[in-house]
Amino acid sequence: MDYKKSAQEIFKAVGEDSNISSLTHCMTRLRFRLKDESKVKDDEVKQIPGVVGINHQSGQYQIIIGNDVSEYYKELKKLTNLDEQASTDPGAKKENWFNRFANFISSCMSPLIPALIGGGMIKVILILLPLLGWLSEKSSTYAFLNIFGDAPFYFLPVMLAFTSAKYFNVSPMLAVTVAGIMIHPNFSAMVTAGKPVSLMGLPVTLATYSSSVIPILLMVWLMKYLEAGIDKICPASMKSILKPLLMVFISGTLALVVVGPIGTYAGKLLSDIILFIQSKASWLAMPLMAAFMPLIVMTGMHWAFSPIFLAASVATPDSLILPAMLAANIAQGAASLAVAFKTKNKNTKQVATAASISALVAGVTEPSLYGITLKYKRPLYAAMVSGGITGLFMGIVNLKSYAFAVPSIVSLPQFVSKTNSSNLINAIIVLVASFIITFVLTLIFGFDDDPESASTPTVDSKKEALPTATTKIYAPLTGDLVNLTEVSDQTFSKKLLGDGVAIVPNNGKVVAPFDGEVVTVFPTKHAIGLKSDTGVELLIHIGLDTVNLEGKPFTSHIKDGDRVKKGQLLMDVDLEAIKKAGYEVTTPIVITNTGDFSEITLLDEKPVSDDIVLMYTIK
Template sequence: MDYKVLAENILSGVGGKDNINTGWHCATRLRFKLKNDKLADTKKIEDLDGVVTVVNSAGQYQVVIGNSVANVFEPLAELAGLENTDDQIVDEKDQPKENVLNKLISFISGVFTPFLGAMAGAGILKGLLALLLALGWLTEKSGAYQIWYAAGDGFFYFLPILLAFTAAKSLKVNQFVAVALATALVYPTLVAITGNSQTIDFFNIPVIPTTYTSSVIPILLAVWVMSYIQPLLDKLFPEAIRNIFTPLFLLIIMAPLTLIVVGPLGASVGTLLSNGISAIYNFAPAVAGALMGAFWQVFVIFGVHWTFVPVMMNNIGKLGYDPLLPILSVAVVSQAGAALGVFLKAKDAKMKSLAGSSVATALLGITEPTIYGVTLKLKRPFVLAAISGAIGGAIAGGGQAHASSFTLPSLLAIPTYLGKGFVSVIIGLGVAFILGTVLTYLFGFSKDTNVATVDDQSAEQEGHHQIIAPVDGTIIPLKNVKDEVFASEAMGQGIAIVPTSDIVKAPITGTVSAVYPTGHAIGIISEKGVEVLLHIGINTVELNGQHFKTLVKKNQKVTIDEPLVEFDRQAISHAGYDTTVMLIITNTPNYDISVTDNTLATDRDWVLKLTDRHIETSNDYKGEVQHV
């Protein structure tokens, strides 16, 4: 895949770099804060090869890519002048108003996203060490154990320092002053004093002995307070001395203020949250497990799952464990099971390939490609996965399983669940995965069509659609073209034509959905929802538009047989490129496709006949083409 071309198309789709306030990426998504969401062409972006879907939620315009998101962001950042951060200068007049919840979610995601991978790795390492101790392969006194434990536990012990850095970056205050403030909270001398329940005072003002190692809320609250004090100090001091005196007085003010007021307040809030979660969970653990198992992926879709991250980390810091993480792993695994069900049942090559790869990524904790590309797209599998997650979550919750350290919910996190309820979470994971697979295989596909139900308007209409040849020439099977992507029908079924004319015409009446700047490809959506891609030549994008003349514009209405593109066959051939024209039905899963018996394509001869969701199929090229 050409990531630079994809980045260019995404940048164009979001309205260009002038419409971007900030942009960054997480594990699977490009995340934008746009000046005007209405300028973004969501349909265009979703149609790009390499894009799973688009989500506009929590004040962010999110383009879901999958595991290759970093490869797309790199050229995108270069084109748009972005860094992987959300602290770029924003014109407040252009910034859309956000409600409090969206601001909170945006802040939390900005704080935790930069080190989420490292935190997950450290959590898994601690879990593996616990497993090695249980198996007797290591002892707590062994050097290997102590070194690895320091690497894993050190991350969480000094977590306030990491949070201070990212929170200050998000709130646009001095990051290093925030880090200095966090180091004061975990300074060994103060930790030892509070650990022994000793008291100290600040000019006769008592300091409440509180331990801040591994804490979350106190430092976030302290940096938030600091974001109001720093601007006041910047205004107070002249520019010539500001760089020294603002940090100086920030530390003078914030260190005692945090230890006397802000820190204990944050610790109290954390304690209340942990106690509240524990009370609800202990009252009905199976019900809590069922609810979280069913709705966790719904929270992910709307982006509100970030609000649970500080709560779960706070539980581990205050209680020494968290009861939610094992249940969330059950919800994740249920989506993987549903994807496996789709893989086993689907006949469409593209969907089968996407579902198969999604199983592995979901088991490793990355569910966005699975949700948006497979289960939610097909509707029924997502619902069945939620049901499976609820049942598995009830089992894990009922056994009062818990996690000893924070990591991404996935199979990799299993060692962190050792202890009370470990057997129940293993059973819950197995039940969720197997149920997700079996239910999707049996009920995820409509009985009358043997096709997964898709929320697509064209799939609800009945009738026939005839598509004429877009160019004069000789028809050949699509599987015979010298391009692996088209030949494998990964983009959809269709035909190929070796052209004998230099004009490509509209094969169907509809609207031009995409016009590539290089002129080598055109997309059309018919009035009844048939999505057609016309691709002129193989690898002809490398010609950068040379020998092509586009005759239509995007969103233009076209009638059948209307000229779309002029191209110079001989010049393209002399340049060393194959001139075969491909006609692809990109929403193939909605139709039963018949191919004409003719081997020659002339004006107004139909070459494809589409029948809405029929099931009579055959593998022969001349006749019925097998449908998903």
């Protein structure tokens, strides 16, 4: 389906911006508030590919789409000039700051994943070939391959400058130039020398920005406002000369004097806090470090601990950073492998598999972190919980690393002690426990799979992939059965979304009608999308037009991606509140993938309860 083309046709059909007051969407339909509905020709709208039907109700012009409504909504938002408040569903969930930040990081990092995986896999090869005796670590080939593997990570700020510039609508080449300033060889030499330096009298913090993430992202964000300010004050006749000059000069200065040091000072503060905790309660510092290591790596703050873990290669064993990284690295690999095991998306499976190998074998976690766990969030939480659990064990047994190496499966010898034979055993316990705990937690927590980028099967292959079975769909509510054709909303009565029944409930307990998965709980909680283990996709729409109540009468006990068992409580509904607000409590229960079944049998009985079968589906 060409969502963009259909969205353009819808936009034109409803009268474009001049006729649109607001635009929202619910689970199945686009909801326009138009200045003049008479300008819209319903018959023309119905002919647009993807449009199932239309409805005039509650002062809204509703275009019925179905399960893909969010895709059309995204494309329409690009076409309209409505502000965010006008074009956002009033019942939509406001994401917390971490989710917004994670989504931003993921958006900028996603295009870089192939490069990071390529570099990570070369790192894996560089570990394996010398172990097999096929390549000498002193050869020039090894040196060149090391360059190949390091390049994507060393120049990460440059690549991020380009992707974040597109995200913030900043000139990409100017952003790349600023990133180049931050990792320029001459500046790196100043950092290595360690002598105090200044820029026009302003102190420059000597910090290494190669492989960092946050400093350049923060800098490009600032460049967005800087560029807008320069555009306002710069004369048009001189803009082609002055604008790039001012952008490079001011941005470069801010990067080295203000923005970059923020990350450095934050890292030092974090380092001081962790070391203080370790000095007072060493058993507590380790679980904190192992749990939050992914976030520390993401911000580049792990370099603040470099004096500690680099000392492990000289004389002093490290009992904090490298052991924590062992648990965290293995956890990232295990989480990615669990995603690869569970996902139905072929592309995600390939990326997750390669990322897990990179993390488990080479200890290179960026592909896992940015490509999988941070993107899907819940696998990241699983890895962090596992890190905290195994970190507590490491703190109790005082696990130490006696050499500097990036912790992974093949680098376990760094935990060999000549005087403490149990140290290596404890490291192996951490490795195995971190893998098992993370893998299991990731499967339990689940994640929102990414079906839109999966290859779309043909009709024949889809039918072959679906299980051949008879599915019983039990009543999710207790009440009186109503024929779907008698429902006052034409979307349901004309079966535009699929075949089914409706119930007028006499209590507000909504339970699972079968074993399966929660596909979606709409932000306003008035509708639930479920998928049975046998492939039935079911929509439970609680009341009619109850989207306008913005979730107030509903108490949800589930979330997207949850596994549910038949009879499990999904939602508590205040039916009286719905009635007092002037809405019907009639609840349509619709099989949205009706076409996948050769036969659907509907119940004729009038009173129903959750132990009565409403419908049978046969493949």
